[in-house]
Amino acid sequence: MSSVPASAFLALALILFCIGLYGALTKRNTVIVLISIELMLNAVNINLVTFSKYGVSPSINGQVFALFAMAVAAAEAAVGLAILMALYRNKKTVHIDEMNEMKH
Amino acid sequence: MENAWLIPLFPLLSFLLLLLIGKRLREASAYVGILLTLASLVFSILVLFERFSEPTYMAKVNWLTIGEVHLTAGFEVNQLNALMLFIVSLVSFLVHTYSKGYMQGDERFHVFYAYLGLFTFAMLGLVISPNILQTYIFWELVGVGSFLLIGFYFYKEEAKAAAKKAFIMTRIGDVGLFIGMILLFWQTQSFEYSEIFKAVEAGSVSNTMITLTAILIFIGAIGKSGQFPLHTWLPDAMEGPTPVSALIHAATMVAAGVYLVAALFPLFLASKTALLTVAVIGGFTAIFAASIGLVQTDIKRVLAYSTVSQLGYMMLALGCGGYVAGVFHLMTHAFFKALLFLAAGSVIHAVHTQNIEEMGGLWKKLKLTAPLFLIGTLAISGVPGLSGFFSKDEILVAAWEGGHPVLFLLALIAAFMTAFYMFRLFFMVFTGDARSEQRDVNESPSVMTLPMVLLGILAVVAGYINTPWFGSFLGDWLVDGNPILGAAHIEGPAWIMIAATVVSLAGILFAYFIYGKRSIAPDWLSGKGDMLHTVVSNKYYIDEFYQMTVVAIVTGFSYFLRLIDTFLVEGIVKGVVGFVQGLGRTGAKMQSGQVQTYGAVAFLGLAVLAVIYALTGGYLR
Numbered sequence: 001m002s003s004v005p006a007s008a009f010l011a012l013a014l015i016l017f018c019i020g021l022y023g024a025l026t027k028r029n030t031v032i033v034l035i036s037i038e039l040m041l042n043a044v045n046i047n048l049v050t051f052s053k054y055g056v057s058p059s060i061n062g063q064v065f066a067l068f069a070m071a072v073a074a075a076e077a078a079v080g081l082a083i084l085m086a087l088y089r090n091k092k093t094v095h096i097d098e099m100n101e102m103k104h
Numbered sequence: 105m106e107n108a109w110l111i112p113l114f115p116l117l118s119f120l121l122l123l124l125i126g127k128r129l130r131e132a133s134a135y136v137g138i139l140l141t142l143a144s145l146v147f148s149i150l151v152l153f154e155r156f157s158e159p160t161y162m163a164k165v166n167w168l169t170i171g172e173v174h175l176t177a178g179f180e181v182n183q184l185n186a187l188m189l190f191i192v193s194l195v196s197f198l199v200h201t202y203s204k205g206y207m208q209g210d211e212r213f214h215v216f217y218a219y220l221g222l223f224t225f226a227m228l229g230l231v232i233s234p235n236i237l238q239t240y241i242f243w244e245l246v247g248v249g250s251f252l253l254i255g256f257y258f259y260k261e262e263a264k265a266a267a268k269k270a271f272i273m274t275r276i277g278d279v280g281l282f283i284g285m286i287l288l289f290w291q292t293q294s295f296e297y298s299e300i301f302k303a304v305e306a307g308s309v310s311n312t313m314i315t316l317t318a319i320l321i322f323i324g325a326i327g328k329s330g331q332f333p334l335h336t337w338l339p340d341a342m343e344g345p346t347p348v349s350a351l352i353h354a355a356t357m358v359a360a361g362v363y364l365v366a367a368l369f370p371l372f373l374a375s376k377t378a379l380l381t382v383a384v385i386g387g388f389t390a391i392f393a394a395s396i397g398l399v400q401t402d403i404k405r406v407l408a409y410s411t412v413s414q415l416g417y418m419m420l421a422l423g424c425g426g427y428v429a430g431v432f433h434l435m436t437h438a439f440f441k442a443l444l445f446l447a448a449g450s451v452i453h454a455v456h457t458q459n460i461e462e463m464g465g466l467w468k469k470l471k472l473t474a475p476l477f478l479i480g481t482l483a484i485s486g487v488p489g490l491s492g493f494f495s496k497d498e499i500l501v502a503a504w505e506g507g508h509p510v511l512f513l514l515a516l517i518a519a520f521m522t523a524f525y526m527f528r529l530f531f532m533v534f535t536g537d538a539r540s541e542q543r544d545v546n547e548s549p550s551v552m553t554l555p556m557v558l559l560g561i562l563a564v565v566a567g568y569i570n571t572p573w574f575g576s577f578l579g580d581w582l583v584d585g586n587p588i589l590g591a592a593h594i595e596g597p598a599w600i601m602i603a604a605t606v607v608s609l610a611g612i613l614f615a616y617f618i619y620g621k622r623s624i625a626p627d628w629l630s631g632k633g634d635m636l637h638t639v640v641s642n643k644y645y646i647d648e649f650y651q652m653t654v655v656a657i658v659t660g661f662s663y664f665l666r667l668i669d670t671f672l673v674e675g676i677v678k679g680v681v682g683f684v685q686g687l688g689r690t691g692a693k694m695q696s697g698q699v700q701t702y703g704a705v706a707f708l709g710l711a712v713l714a715v716i717y718a719l720t721g722g723y724l725r
Binding site: 099 | 703
C-alpha cells in the first residue's frame with residue numbers, strides 16, 4: 001500500500017474540495033448546493049485521514065476527527081434539509097438566488 | 105463711599121424683578137422701577153457729599169489671571185465719577201417717574217421699565233469703572249439698552265431701522281475704542297486708568313502711540329456722542345419713546361463719549377494732535393448740527409440736532425483743554441436738555457403730533473409745560489442768569505484762551521444758531537394761532553410735570569456752582585488733587601461774556617421777528633438761498649452719501665461674498681456630499697442578499713490571505 005504517495009491523496013482531496021466549492025457557489029438548486037457542501041466536508045475528511053497516516057507524527061487522532069466530522073455532517077444534512085423543506089413551503093421555490101431576505 | 109458699588113445694582117435688581125414678575129405687576133412695575141432708582145439716587149447723593157470731604161476711594165478684586173497679567177474689576181469714586189453718578193441717577197429717577205404718566209396704557213409697560221432698569225444699571229456701572237476694560241463692557245451694555253429702547257415700538261418700520269442704525273453706527277466707533285484699548289494695554293501692560301496715566305507721564309509710551317490711541321479712543325466717543333461724521337444715528341434715535349430720548353439720547357448715554365474723553369483726559373493732554381482733533385471735530389459738529397437744527401420741523405429732531413451740537417460744544421471745550429468747562433456743560437446740559445425733552449414729550453402727549461407746523465398757541469393750554477419749556481429754551485440759548493449761560497461762557501473762554509480763534513468764532517455762531525432754532529421751536533409751538541384740530545388739549549398729569557419742575561429748578565440754579573462772579577466751586581473741586589487736568593477756572597477777557605450774551609439775544613430777537621411777531625416772512629432767508637435751504641433741510645445729504653458709498657460698497661462686497669458662498673463653498677460641500685452618497689449607494693448594492701456572492705467574496709478574501717501568508721511567511725515584515 002505504501003506505493004501510493006501522500007500527495008495523491010491530497011490531490012484527490014483538493015480536487016474534491018474544488019468541485020464542492022464550485023458547486024456551492026454556482027448552482028441554483030439548493031439541494032445541489034447542500035450536496036456540494038457535503039463534498040467539501042468529505043474532502044477535508046480525506047485530508048485528516050491522510051495526515052493521520054503520513055503526517056509528521058502519525059497518530060489515530062486524525063481518524064477520530066474524521067469520524068466526528070462525519071457524524072456532524074450527518075446531523076447538519078438532516079437539519080439543512082429540514083430548513084430547506086420549510087423554506088420551500090413558504091416560498092414555493094428551491095432556487096437559492098431567490099432567497100435574498102438577507103438584503104439590507 | 106465703600107458701598108458705591110451698590111448704586112448700579114439697584115436698577116439691575118429692578119430689571120431682573122420686572123423680567124420675572126413684570127407681567128403680573130403690569131402698571132405697578134413703575135413703582136418697582138421708581139423706588140429702586142430712588143434708592144440709587146439717595147446713595148449717589150450720599151456718595152457725592154462724602155466725596156466733597158474725603159479723598160478718592162477705589163476698590164478692586166482680582167478677576168482673571170493670565171500668566172503674569174492680572175485683570176481686575178472694581179469701582180472708583182473720584183470727583184468726575186461721583187458727579188456722573190449723581191447726574192445719571194437723578195435723570196434716571198425723574199424719567200422713571202415721568203414715564204409712569206407718559207407710557208400709561210402701553211401694552212408692554214413693564215418691558216419698558218425693565219429696559220430702563222437695564223440701561224440705568226449699565227450707565228451707572230460705566231461711570232464708576234476704574235479700568236478701561238470694565239468701561240468697555242458697560243459701554244457696550246449701554247449700547248444694548250439704547251438699542252432695545254429705540255426699538256421699543258418695534259412694529260414701526262422706522263423704529264426698527266433706527267435701532268439697527270444706532271447700534272451699527274455706534275459699533276463702528278466702538279471698534280476704534282477697542283483697538284485703542286488693546287494698543288494701550290500692549291504699551292502699558294495694564295487696563296487701569298491710573299497705571300495708564302503713570303506710564304504716559306513717565307514717558308514710557310512713544311508720542312506717536314499716545315496720539316494714535318487717544319484718537320482711536322476718541323473715535324469710540326464720536327460714535328457714542330453722535331459727533332460728525334457718525335452723528336446720523338442720533339436724530340433717527342428719536343423714534344424711541346420720548347422719556348427714552350430724554351434719558352439716553354440727551355442726558356446720559358450720549359454724554360458717555362464726553363465722559364470717556366474726560367476720564368482719559370491726561371492721555372489726551374499728552375498729545376497736542378489728539379487734543380486738536382477733539383477740538384476741531386467738536387467745534388465743527390457744534391455748528392454743523394446747529395445749522396441742520398434751523399430747518400427741521402419735527403420737535404424731537406430739532407432737540408436731537410441741538411443735542412449733537414451741544415455735545416460738540418463739550419468736545420470743543422475738552423479739546424481746548426477746558427476740562428472743567430466740558431464737564432460743567434455736560435452737567436448743565438443734562439438738566440436743561442432732559443427738561444426740554446420731557447416738556448416736548450408733554451407737548452406730544454397733549455397734541456399727538458411731533459410736527460411743529462401743526463402746533464401753535466399752546467401757551468394758554470399747557471399752563472405748566474409751556475413756562476418750563478421756556479426755562480429750558482432760555483437756559484440752552486445762554487441767556488444770562490441761567491445755567492447754560494455760565495457753562496457756555498466757560499467753553500467760549502476756554503476756546504479763546506486755548507488759542508483757537510477760529511473755533512471760538514464757530515462756537516459763537518453756533519450759539520447764535522442755538523438761540524435762533526430753540527426760539528423758533530418755542531414760538532412755533534406755543535404762540536400764534538391754535539390749530540383747529542387741537543380741541544381737547546390737556547395738561548399732563550402731575551406725575552409728569554413734577555419731574556419737569558425739578559429739572560426746571562436745576563436748569564436755572566445749576567449754573568451757580570461755577571460762575572465767574574461767585575466763585576468756581578465745581579471747578580475747584582473737580583481738579584482738586586489732579587493739577588494735570590488744568591486750571592479750575594480760566595480767566596478770560598470780559599468781552600467774551602458780553603459777546604455771548606449779545607449773540608444769544610440776537611438769535612432770540614431774530615426768531616421773535618420771524619416766528620413770534622411775523623414781521624419778517626419765514627421764507628425771507630430760505631427764499632433767497634433756495635439751494636442752500638434744500639441742502640440743509642436734507643441734512644447735507646449725509647445719509648444719502650453714506651447710502652451711496654459705505655452701504656453700497658458693503659452691500660456689493662456682501663453680494664460678492666454670497667457668490668463665493670453659493671458657488672465655491674456650497675460647491676465643495678455638495679461635492680463631498682455626492683461622493684459620500686455614491687459610496688453609500690455602491691456599498692448598499694453589494695448587500696444583495698445573494699448567499700453565493702457572499703460566499704465567493706469570503707473565499708476570495710481567504711485566498712488572498714493565504715497568498716499573503718505564503719509569500720510573507722505568516723506576518724508582515
